[in-house]
Amino acid sequence: MDTVTVRENLERIREGVAEAEYAAGRPAGSVRLIGVTKFKTIDEIRPALEAGLGEVGENRAQEFTDKFDFFSSYGVKKHFIGTLQVNKVKYLVGKADLIQSVDRLALAEEIGRLAVKRQVVQPVLIEVNIGSEEQKSGVAPALLPELLKVVSDMPGILVKGLMCVPPAGSEDEARPYFARMRELFLKAGERSLPNVSMEELSMGMSGDYKAAIREGATMVRIGSAIFGPRAAAKPF
Numbered sequence: 001m002d003t004v005t006v007r008e009n010l011e012r013i014r015e016g017v018a019e020a021e022y023a024a025g026r027p028a029g030s031v032r033l034i035g036v037t038k039f040k041t042i043d044e045i046r047p048a049l050e051a052g053l054g055e056v057g058e059n060r061a062q063e064f065t066d067k068f069d070f071f072s073s074y075g076v077k078k079h080f081i082g083t084l085q086v087n088k089v090k091y092l093v094g095k096a097d098l099i100q101s102v103d104r105l106a107l108a109e110e111i112g113r114l115a116v117k118r119q120v121v122q123p124v125l126i127e128v129n130i131g132s133e134e135q136k137s138g139v140a141p142a143l144l145p146e147l148l149k150v151v152s153d154m155p156g157i158l159v160k161g162l163m164c165v166p167p168a169g170s171e172d173e174a175r176p177y178f179a180r181m182r183e184l185f186l187k188a189g190e191r192s193l194p195n196v197s198m199e200e201l202s203m204g205m206s207g208d209y210k211a212a213i214r215e216g217a218t219m220v221r222i223g224s225a226i227f228g229p230r231a232a233a234k235p236f
Contacts, residue, residue, distance in 0.1 A: 001227060001228040005228075006051075006226065007051045009225060009227070010048050010053060011051075013033065013222050016209070016210060017213065017220065020209070020214060021213060033054075034057045034079055034081070035053045035056050036205075036223030036226075036227075039063075045070075049076060057079040058078070059080070061088035061091040064080055064092065064095075077097040079097060080092050081163075081202075083137045084102075089114055093122050098123050101137065102124045102127060103126070103127040108124070111157055112156040115155075125160060126144065127139065127164065128163070130166055130181055131166055133167060136165060149193065152193035153195075158197070159195060160198075162184060162185050162200075164178075164181050171207065171211045172211070175214070178211055181216075185198055186198075201216055201217050202217065203220070205223070206222050206223060206225035206226075
């Protein structure tokens, strides 16, 4: 996709976010736009960064590592948004501004262990399998309170909110799942757990971000609507 098209797409998404904020009665600028750059080359990403995209999301540890210096040169915030294997945590702790996909205790334990070793505090989101889909990662909604309680006692981790990927479908079909996420988010915030601050609710992608914003998303993760359809994944 050419530079002009990427810039135009980014501006269109910014306008869409602003419209959704207004429609929901939310303050302008209350939703953060995360540009999903997975499987995109540096040359494909650069036009968006030059147009002011300030936050990016990668879903593979190797790609995150490969692009880290490039992203750092633009001063953008770097999110990890994909399914994360425990043995890949070492590439992210202390480098990712936010790991959005913590979905199980073993993963949280390894993040905490490495964070303490590296003398950092790693911000994370807990990923919820809001549609209870077998093929997707994420903690079951019913098990979220217990996972939050255990993780809240771990040194080296700061839980800043929740993330989800709803079942595939239309924007209208996604909205009930977003509403359920908002309920979980609010209930988690009421518990006042140590090292848990429900500040961020990451939900909504290219096809359903407006519904997510109406239901309280503070972050939307947009890839194809900015950069075009992604190419097939390359093996690492």
